[in-house]
Amino acid sequence: MSEEGSSFRAPKGTRDILPPESWRLEALYDLARSTFAAAGYAPIETPAFEHTEVFARGVGETSEVVNKQMYTFPDKGGRSLTLRPENTAPVVRAVLEHNLHRGPLPVKLYYAGPQFRQERPQKGRYREFFQIGIEAIGAPGPTIDAEVIELGHRFLRGAGVEPRLKVNSIGHPTDDCRLGYNRALVDYLRANVDDVASGDRGRIETNPLRTFDSKEERTREVMSGAPLITEHLCPDCKAHFERVQELLRAVGVPFDVDPRIVRGLDYYTRTAFELTAGGLGSQDAVGGGGRYDGLAQSLGGEYLPGIGFALGVDRILLAAGDEGPSRRSQVDVYVVAAGEDAAGPAFALACRLRAGGIGAEIDHMARGMKGQMKDADRSGARWAAIIGPDELAAGEVTLKDLKEGLQERVAVDDVEGRTRS
Ligand code: HAM
Numbered sequence: 001m002s003e004e005g006s007s008f009r010a011p012k013g014t015r016d017i018l019p020p021e022s023w024r025l026e027a028l029y030d031l032a033r034s035t036f037a038a039a040g041y042a043p044i045e046t047p048a049f050e051h052t053e054v055f056a057r058g059v060g061e062t063s064e065v066v067n068k069q070m071y072t073f074p075d076k077g078g079r080s081l082t083l084r085p086e087n088t089a090p091v092v093r094a095v096l097e098h099n100l101h102r103g104p105l106p107v108k109l110y111y112a113g114p115q116f117r118q119e120r121p122q123k124g125r126y127r128e129f130f131q132i133g134i135e136a137i138g139a140p141g142p143t144i145d146a147e148v149i150e151l152g153h154r155f156l157r158g159a160g161v162e163p164r165l166k167v168n169s170i171g172h173p174t175d176d177c178r179l180g181y182n183r184a185l186v187d188y189l190r191a192n193v194d195d196v197a198s199g200d201r202g203r204i205e206t207n208p209l210r211t212f213d214s215k216e217e218r219t220r221e222v223m224s225g226a227p228l229i230t231e232h233l234c235p236d237c238k239a240h241f242e243r244v245q246e247l248l249r250a251v252g253v254p255f256d257v258d259p260r261i262v263r264g265l266d267y268y269t270r271t272a273f274e275l276t277a278g279g280l281g282s283q284d285a286v287g288g289g290g291r292y293d294g295l296a297q298s299l300g301g302e303y304l305p306g307i308g309f310a311l312g313v314d315r316i317l318l319a320a321g322d323e324g325p326s327r328r329s330q331v332d333v334y335v336v337a338a339g340e341d342a343a344g345p346a347f348a349l350a351c352r353l354r355a356g357g358i359g360a361e362i363d364h365m366a367r368g369m370k371g372q373m374k375d376a377d378r379s380g381a382r383w384a385a386i387i388g389p390d391e392l393a394a395g396e397v398t399l400k401d402l403k404e405g406l407q408e409r410v411a412v413d414d415v416e417g418r419t420r421s
Contacts, residue, residue, distance in 0.1 A: 025317065066085075108134070111133055148308060170263070197214065279318070286311055330359040335350045335397075336385065363375060
């Protein structure tokens with residue numbers, strides 16, 4: 001930090017998103033709006049914090065997110081609140097609370113905003129990070145599964161990321177499906193417990209599926225011989241998964257089936273998927289999602305199937321670099337005031353242009369002519385509208401085309417018409 005700088009820094013794991021990166025962030029939000037709205041998804045905002053129970057019950061007590069990463073605090077009334085670590089449980093809570101599911105189904109929503117997880121910060125991993133996500137609630141699929149996955153894939157490509165898509169089905173929790181599989185997996189892990197890294201042994205009883213996510217070499221070796229969920233799916237889940245794959249193939253979305261994708265949140269059923277991108281190091285997941293047919297019931301509601309995804313905006317920005325869509329400040333005209341008398345009229349012209357939908361900037365630093373022309377270049381404006389004593393007397397401006405270098409005098413009243421592109 002420079003000596004003149006403030007002694008404050010943004011808290012660990014958070015960051016300021018500054019121009020020009022902030023323009024790229026805006027462009028991503030624009031792209032989200034246009035992509036998802038065109039498929040019938042409507043925006044939703046939920047609070048940045050919820051009752052802790054929403055996550056404890058919704059996301060699940062055995063998930064690391066709930067166990068280790070939540071920012072949980074009591075408010076002054078003694079209620080336990082939590083900064084949202086993800087937005088699927090809040091969206092389902094909102095749907096149930098406001099009875100959106102009593103209207104036409106599926107309820108299709110998209111969101112964009114900050115999430116909070118107390119993780120160890122590293123490249124692409126923050127404690128406050130931004131997600132763009134969609135949730136489709138009320139349709140048992142499989143067409144909606146394919147729609148959601150295709151939208152996520154297409155959005156990322158539009159954002160300048162070439163994603164790799166991995167899909168899996170983790171079945172549903174009955175004896176002839178995931179529960180049966182879980183038992184087979186636990187039996188296998190118990191039989192091989194001596195080869196599992198000691199830090200991973202606790203998971204065998206609490207959340208055996210998560211053992212697939214271990215970073216420990218020893219555990220990974222054991223997992224390479226573990227039974228796979230895809231071999232234990234019940235006929236309905238199997239047929240559902242096959243249909244999702246057929247639909248994706250039919251629209252040309254490339255994917256790999258990866259039976260080791262298990263996802264970190266407990267609410268998933270059936271379809272689970274992950275999108276990764278190159279150049280991100282170990283945090284290469286740019287998005288993930290899946291079906292959560294039991295979530296509404298975990299939150300005390302009725303059976304209400306759903307599917308969605310969330311994409312990590314910070315990681316998209318990192319992966320896309322300059323390839324991503326961008327939007328710069330949209331200034332069309334820089335109004336140059338030559339001399340003090342011109343300052344008021346320059347301000348008036350800028351206001352009039354802005355009111356007419358034309359981007360306009362003026363100098364606020366008492367720069368001379370040369371300094372203002374330089375600032376006009378910085379602004380990205382196509383035109384400089386120069387007002388000096390002569391122009392003032394004639395009710396005109398000198399309009400200079402900064403791209404072509406040509407200039408001419410025009411009446412003040414004509415500037416708007418001449419500069420509208
Ligand atoms: P998730 O896999 O936990 O899923 O997060 C989705 C994405 O958010 C990740 O793939 C990653 O890009 C980004 N992300 C997560 N944690 C961080 C972090 N600490 N720093 C930066 N980026 C991060 C969910 O959150 C589910 N709610 C997705 C979903 C929606 N499933 C169904 N509907």
